Amino acid sequence: MLSVGINAAPLLAPRTGVGRYIAGLLESLAAHPVPDLRCIALFAPRAAVQSPNGALVRATSLVRAFVKRLPASYDLAQAARSATLAARRDLSLYHETNHAAPRFRGPVVVTIHDLSTIRFPETQEPARARHFARALREGAGRAARIVTPTEAIAREAVELLGLSRDRIRAIPHGVGPAFTPDGARRPWRRAYVLYVGALNARKGLDTLLDAFSALPERLRREHDLLLAGPRERGAPDLRDATLLGYVPDADLPALLRGAAACCYPSRYEGFGLPLLEAMACGVPCVASDDPALVEVAGGAALHARRADPAALAAALERALDDQTVRADLSRRGPARASTFTWERSASEHLRVYREALA
Numbered sequence: 001m002l003s004v005g006i007n008a009a010p011l012l013a014p015r016t017g018v019g020r021y022i023a024g025l026l027e028s029l030a031a032h033p034v035p036d037l038r039c040i041a042l043f044a045p046r047a048a049v050q051s052p053n054g055a056l057v058r059a060t061s062l063v064r065a066f067v068k069r070l071p072a073s074y075d076l077a078q079a080a081r082s083a084t085l086a087a088r089r090d091l092s093l094y095h096e097t098n099h100a101a102p103r104f105r106g107p108v109v110v111t112i113h114d115l116s117t118i119r120f121p122e123t124q125e126p127a128r129a130r131h132f133a134r135a136l137r138e139g140a141g142r143a144a145r146i147v148t149p150t151e152a153i154a155r156e157a158v159e160l161l162g163l164s165r166d167r168i169r170a171i172p173h174g175v176g177p178a179f180t181p182d183g184a185r186r187p188w189r190r191a192y193v194l195y196v197g198a199l200n201a202r203k204g205l206d207t208l209l210d211a212f213s214a215l216p217e218r219l220r221r222e223h224d225l226l227l228a229g230p231r232e233r234g235a236p237d238l239r240d241a242t243l244l245g246y247v248p249d250a251d252l253p254a255l256l257r258g259a260a261a262c263c264y265p266s267r268y269e270g271f272g273l274p275l276l277e278a279m280a281c282g283v284p285c286v287a288s289d290d291p292a293l294v295e296v297a298g299g300a301a302l303h304a305r306r307a308d309p310a311a312l313a314a315a316l317e318r319a320l321d322d323q324t325v326r327a328d329l330s331r332r333g334p335a336r337a338s339t340f341t342w343e344r345s346a347s348e349h350l351r352v353y354r355e356a357l358a
Contacts, residue, residue: 201234
């Protein structure tokens with residue numbers, strides 16, 4: 001039997017996009033085993049994989065935050081993973097799920113979620129940007145196969161990393177079964193426009209705040225602007241919005257269903273899982289015209305030019321005030337999202353593993 005080691009280390013932190021990708025992949029691989037190939041979660045204990053909000057994850061997050069402040073912390077972590085892989089003689093293949101692949105004696109599959117550390121290094125913590133940019137350029141060149149979440153990122157990997165397109169497989173993420181139009185809704189004092197994701201300079205939150213303030217006075221009076229996600233480097237002044245902080249996975253569906261509209265104004269994305277999950281919940285969605293977001297939405301969301309508050313305000317006004325548009329988006333969203341499943345994603349990953357092992 002062949003064995004695939006899968007980097008699960010990001011599950012030791014509160015789950016954002018990368019962690020939720022790993023969790024969805026691992027859960028679906030476990031639910032649909034194949035007789036000749038075994039998948040093993042590496043660098044994270046079983047408790048972290050199975051319990052995203054458990055005490056172990058909370059404690060580890062504090063330790064990780066401290067360690068990342070140490071000099072050469074990323075290089076030390078990479079060396080530790082390399083040593084672990086060298087000791088694992090049972091592995092036939094290694095899947096690096098988070099850009100930076102350590103050395104491994106056998107074939108490697110690398111998931112490139114985006115190229116933000118190369119395209120927008122100024123929006124990230126400098127040591128992290130340097131480490132991942134270097135690791136991407138080095139590790140991607142050695143990889144037997146590259147996985148990207150969208151065709152948009154596959155094209156960038158060819159353009160910016162010089163990779164051959166025939167080594168890249170674009171495999172979309174999935175949507176969990178909890179994200180449906182039916183179910184509980186988060187109670188709030190009035191209708192709200194919702195953003196879900198990290199709060200940083202790349203996400204276009206300054207555009208969203210300006211767009212919200214440009215809405216007709218009646219809509220601003222009737223709606224709050226809620227931002228759900230961890231605050232990161234370069235976040236703009238957010239005083240005119242309500243900050244919910246990090247929202248656990250279990251609470252997200254109700255928060256999304258309760259929204260009058262969801263907005264994802266990012267300047268650059270690799271996939272945009274919060275947008276897809278909001279669509280799955282039947283919420284009218286507005287997003288920027290970032291290529292990955294346009295690809296994922298597939299005509300089931302309104303789009304506005306990046307960094308254009310007036311265009312975003314016009315799209316938001318339609319999503320909030322035009323009942324025909326609202327009904328159409330609420331119908332199109334779940335239909336589009338239903339084509340994105342973790343079962344399909346896992347099946348396509350298995351095919352990539354076999355290609356890399358051939």
